[in-house]
Amino acid sequence: MxxxxxxxxxxxxxxxxxxxxxxxxxxxxxxxxxxxxxxxxxxxxxxxxxxxxxxxxxxxxxxxxxxxxxxxxxxxxxxxxxxxxxxxxxxxxxxxxxxxxxxxxxxxxxxxxxxxxxxxxWEPPMDGSVAGDQKGAFPWYVQKTDEERIQNLADSFEKLKKLTWNVTEKVDGTSFTAFVFEGQFGVCSRNFELKDTAANFHWTASKKLRLEEAMKTYSAGNFDFAVQGELIGEKIQGNCYGIKGQKLLVFNIYNISEGLFLSWENVEKLCEELKIETVPLVHSTYTIPSEYTMDSLIQFADGPSALCNKRREGLVFKDAGRTNSFKIISNKYLEKQRDNA
The missing domain is CATH 2.40.50 (OB fold (Dihydrolipoamide Acetyltransferase, E2P))
Structure with missing residues (x-):
């Protein structure tokens, strides 16, 4: 929490x-x-x-x-x-x-x-098609993700410099999870499993990508798992990317059977097999420069989005073992949000 x-x-x-x-x-x-x-x-x-x-x-x-x-x-x-x-x-x-x-x-x-x-x-008002109808609580067997902001990790900043990071673009959308567990398929928002309704964007995106069929097929010969990402597009967070309709971008795959997250390399491989996109990769093996201060790293998050001709929301850092992670929200992005509010 x-x-x-x-x-x-x-x-x-x-x-x-x-x-x-x-x-x-x-x-x-x-x-x-x-x-x-x-x-x-x-x-x-x-x-x-x-x-x-x-x-x-x-x-x-x-x-x-x-x-x-x-x-x-x-x-x-x-x-x-x-x-x-x-x-x-x-x-x-x-x-x-x-x-x-x-x-x-x-x-x-x-x-x-x-x-x-x-x-x-505070969270922005959500369109009914995004919020969806709740079926139940978020599944206990799927681990939620919510990376800590770098500003809260000042005490461990020097230790973070000793790790090698996979860095991806932080995408400004709404949380999406789809899972297969013991033969059952489900779709979730950040906090709830959702009912399958025609108006819900999460289920609409899932069906468009034929996720249920693809994930059940893979799970049958491998392991139960959950796909986690951001849903972006029309009626979501002001659609800052100018996308028509909605699009799913994956940032995590959680192996439910073993209780661990897949490496980024395996995330990319499985997403390719499932025919779904990942969030943009910024660096595959990044080490924080020894001379960097906290302010230097925060400034590093500023930059253009790989998804559109606008400033990116920020960056997400995860180590190779997927046991350490943090996020940086671009201050310039936040200031622009304030100006447009």
Whole structure:
């Protein structure tokens, strides 16, 4: 479960040239613009990640005029913003925003306070054809994927430089999973197995690709497995790729029988056999340069998409054994999203 809000230590304070009232706080790999003098290095604070929906009750200053409402909670969404030339991602709140009993219990650095503060993950409204009708919970035998953002891995950054990475383009779509398990075929969104309805994009894409037939045939002579990817196109995330209809791009194949993810090489081979596409490969064997800082690597994620003549959303890094992974969302992409909102 993603920690949208946690108790974090302020690692440093960075002045902003020409700014008298604001400065930048460093929290792990995140940079947050805050009021000058509000925090100092070593202080503990509540850090809230971007895309958090912050209740108006704990941060009324985020709303101009009447606050908006999301899932029946008045508040504001945290976005990537740029202030006086400095990219700011997230929000820092003093510890006294927490209930007294929590403060008295002496919560440690890293403590998740998302639920305590009533913070939610903001997600864009979804077309009914994308959301689909729920058949049941996401299958317990398929491992979900949700890579950690690099900014939350500051403590292990130097160790990451010692690994060799497979790097793919992060695609801005909606989560898709199709599986074969004990002879049964199913299709899922991020959190639910979906009913087979004519209007649902996930099932429509699956049938167009004849996935049920192809996956059952392969499974019969090999192993039960799940195909995981992003569905992109019309009525999905604004269709930033300008695609007509919908398209599936695979980034993972999970071997259910053995409980492990296939290597990228085997993902490509199996996708070729199933006649489905993968997400664009950027680097097959990438090593983070020894001189790179966290900021250098984040800037590395900026670049053009291989799918269209626009900026890519970011990059996903996975090691050869598929046991370590992280993602970088391009700051320039996020800033462009804000400008177009």
């Amino acid at each position: 993603r920690k949208l809000a946690a108790i974090r230590k302020i690692d440093g304070i960075i002045p902003i040239e020409g700014a008298d009232k604001i400065e930048t706080a460093a929290v792990g790999g995140w940079k947050v613009v805050c009021k000058k003098g509000e925090f100092k290095p070593g202080d503990l604070a509540v850090y809230c990640e971007i895309d958090s929906w912050i209740p108006h009750a704990i941060a009324p200053f985020l709303s101009e005029g009447e606050p908006k409402e999301y899932n029946q909670v008045k508040g504001a969404r945290l976005r990537t913003v740029r202030m006086r030339g400095q990219t700011s991602q997230g929000l820092l709140l003093p510890l006294d925003v927490l209930p007294k009993d929590i403060l008295d219990s002496g919560k440690a650095v890293g403590t998740d306070v998302t639920e305590i503060l009533g913070i939610q993950l």
